[in-house]
Amino acid sequence: MSFDAPIKAIGEKDLVAPKSTFKSITEAVARVTENPAPKGWWIAFLTAFSFTGVLLGSIGYLFWKGVGVWGNNSPVGWAWDITNFVWWVGIGHAGTLISAVLFLFRQKWRTSINRFAEAMTIFAVICALIFPGIHVGRVWHAYYLAPIPNQMGIWPNFKSPLLWDVFAVSTYFTVSSLFWFVGLIPDLATLRDRAKNSLRRMVYGFLALGWRGSNRHWQNYERAYMILAALSTPLVLSVHSVVSFDFATSVEPGWHTTIFPPYFVAGAVFSGFAMVMTLLLIARSVFKLTDLVTMTHVELMNKIMLATGSLVGYAYAMEFFIAWYSGNEYERYVFINRATGPYAWAYWIMISCNVISPQLFWSKRLRTNIPLSFVVSIFINIGMWFERFVIIVTSLHRDFIPSSWGYFHPTLVDITTYLGSLGLFFTLFLLFLRWVPMIAIAELKSILPEADPHHGEHHDEAHEGDSHGEPALATTAEGH
Amino acid sequence: MSVETTTVSVPEGRPALLLAEYETPGACMKAAEKLRDAGFTKFDTHTPFPIHGMDAAMGMGDSKLGWIVLVMGITGLMTGIALITYANGIDYPIIVGGKPAISIPAYVPVCFELTILLSAFGAVFGMFGLNQLPRHHHPVFESDRFKAATDDKFFVSVEYADPKFDADRTPELIASTHPNHIEIIEDTES
Known part of the structure; x- marks a missing residue:
């Protein structure tokens, strides 16, 4: 069965509510950006915006006083800063997975959620990019993250995974932004053509670049989109692999493991899907998009979380097994210390949130339960933050000699910086919901049955030699 | 041939166009096939989303x-x-x-x-x-009905500059493909 076949013919459910038309899709998505914002939006926006202020204040204070305002100490030289960095980058990964990987696999259900998830990627990566920049200590040396020689003419070390990380994350940010903007062009043209006042017409018109839906353009456009998807797929796998190299290439028990790249990528997808779920369930109910984001989407996303959650659980178990099997006593100690030492509380929060909670989704009744999906998605967000905390802090806090043992206590500035980064993320996200079509209008139209140029014709002509799905095809067509 | 036809003027020096509006992707594609078979090259279709098979219907080569x-x-x-x-x-x-x-x-x-x-x-x-984007000025934007090209209507445009274009016969050819509406976008001042 070809991937162009109507969705019912391949045994799937409707991807949008059955009564949807081209017009109703345009209306449903565009009206969110045109009507005055609901009161709830303002409350959420002002809250998020004040937390952005908290972030700026915390960073300002950090720059003024120095890294001592954080709880980082010796031996715990990396703590919440890098935990937050890895957590935010990971959250971004689901957006690319949905927009690129599921696109290449022709998973049409992604169409309702891809715009949303891509926006989340970009905002999460913006939050992530803050942390490596501010934790360098002497911020006036932050330029040395980029390949620029210092005053002695010395270049950054290209053999260092920290430098690779700079290239990986900034490439990821740039490519994700381009991918997102390319996807937006036809929808910005839709907003331009619906604009009631000249300011909207000017702004959306400028951004739409004079898009006129020309088929001679669509051809290059679709090719560009496919190439970007094909480029983003290895890119997204490389980004979290490179992030994991920051740990894996160091000679540090608990970090120096070959399982890290795939384990980090699975965890990233897991946490990203959880964040998409959290945001989507809120936006879906606030902006009444239940026709476009259906139960099918929620269920499929919960299945992905079950799969990636189980992968992560496998990785935890395998790390433990290898720690024992390697016979390396330092490695063994780090792992036993993780589960039973002073940070056992963090370890068991991680295990219960990441490994146990998604197992509920084996039951169809539970994975189609909206409040439960929401609660589990929050648990996973928390659990994945703790995963990074456990990896970073528990591996560092007991160095090789007991005289270099310590314990990490977060300070107020640690906490305000983290909460502030959430504020920045939600500020950007709420602005996106308000001003940008949050669902890909053009793409969603193209999966309606009416979008098939042979819609309504006799199927013997249109789909010759295709016996497998005939009855279903006929039903689809007669339904309209 | 009872298709409604209107004329819109464009500023001098811009290429003139014939713009036809269709209700469905299928009708739009049939019109494109007809123009291709008649030997037209400077024509285009404008649709809210990409339509599968339209490249072949317009006789286009592969993207470079x-x-x-x-x-x-x-x-x-x-x-x-x-x-x-x-x-x-x-x-x-x-x-x-x-x-x-x-x-x-x-x-x-x-x-x-x-x-x-x-x-x-x-x-x-x-x-x-x-x-050739960005291009914020194109004759099709002179048409008010064209705003629906990003919503739920499907358009075919034929340039006067096409060697096969004929001021009488081309509108008839277009009218035979059952459009909702035909618009002539031309420089009426000259």
């Missing part, structure tokens, strides 16, 4: 974008190799961890990322170049 991306990707790879070799191998070699100054395995991540980055630039800006 892949070649641009290939060239840009190779440029990115070469940039990475040159940058690392110059910075750490020639300009200021530093021995770190006992590895040679020019250590090929350590090239991989940065070269890979730069290949992806420049390929993505090639894909996006190459697409803009091939499509």
Whole structure:
């Protein structure tokens, strides 16, 4: 069965509510950006915006006083800063997975959620990019993250995974932004053509670049989109692999493991899907998009979380097994210390949130339960933050000699910086919901049955030699 | 042939167009096929979303974008190799961890990322170049009905500049494809 076949013919459910038309899709998505914002939006926006202020204040204070305002100490030289960095980058990964990987696999259900998830990627990566920049200590040396020689003419070390990380994350940010903007062009043209006042017409018109839906353009456009998807797929796998190299290439028990790249990528997808779920369930109910984001989407996303959650659980178990099997006593100690030492509380929060909670989704009744999906998605967000905390802090806090043992206590500035980064993320996200079509209008139209140029014709002509799905095809067509 | 026809004027010096509006993707595609079979080359379809099979219906060749991306990707790879070799191998070699100054395995991540980055630039800006975008002024925007091209209507435009264009016969040909409406966008002042 070809991937162009109507969705019912391949045994799937409707991807949008059955009564949807081209017009109703345009209306449903565009009206969110045109009507005055609901009161709830303002409350959420002002809250998020004040937390952005908290972030700026915390960073300002950090720059003024120095890294001592954080709880980082010796031996715990990396703590919440890098935990937050890895957590935010990971959250971004689901957006690319949905927009690129599921696109290449022709998973049409992604169409309702891809715009949303891509926006989340970009905002999460913006939050992530803050942390490596501010934790360098002497911020006036932050330029040395980029390949620029210092005053002695010395270049950054290209053999260092920290430098690779700079290239990986900034490439990821740039490519994700381009991918997102390319996807937006036809929808910005839709907003331009619906604009009631000249300011909207000017702004959306400028951004739409004079898009006129020309088929001679669509051809290059679709090719560009496919190439970007094909480029983003290895890119997204490389980004979290490179992030994991920051740990894996160091000679540090608990970090120096070959399982890290795939384990980090699975965890990233897991946490990203959880964040998409959290945001989507809120936006879906606030902006009444239940026709476009259906139960099918929620269920499929919960299945992905079950799969990636189980992968992560496998990785935890395998790390433990290898720690024992390697016979390396330092490695063994780090792992036993993780589960039973002073940070056992963090370890068991991680295990219960990441490994146990998604197992509920084996039951169809539970994975189609909206409040439960929401609660589990929050648990996973928390659990994945703790995963990074456990990896970073528990591996560092007991160095090789007991005289270099310590314990990490977060300070107020640690906490305000983290909460502030959430504020920045939600500020950007709420602005996106308000001003940008949050669902890909053009793409969603193209999966309606009416979008098939042979819609309504006799199927013997249109789909010759295709016996497998005939009855279903006929039903689809007669339904309209 | 009871298709409603209206005329819209465009400022002098802009190409003139015949614009037909259709209700369904199928009708639009049939019109494109008819124009292709009649030998037209300077015509286009304008649709809210890409329609499968339209490239063939319009007699278009394949997109050349892949070649641009290939060239840009190779440029990115070469940039990475040159940058690392110059910075750490020639300009200021530093021995770190006992590895040679020019250590090929350590090239991989940065070269890979730069290949992806420049390929993505090639894909996006190459697409803009091939499509000649941004272009905020085009005769089709003179039409008010054309606003529906990004909503739920499907359009065919034929340029007067097409060698096959005939002021009498082409509108008749278009009218025979059952459009909702035909608009003539021309310079009425001359």
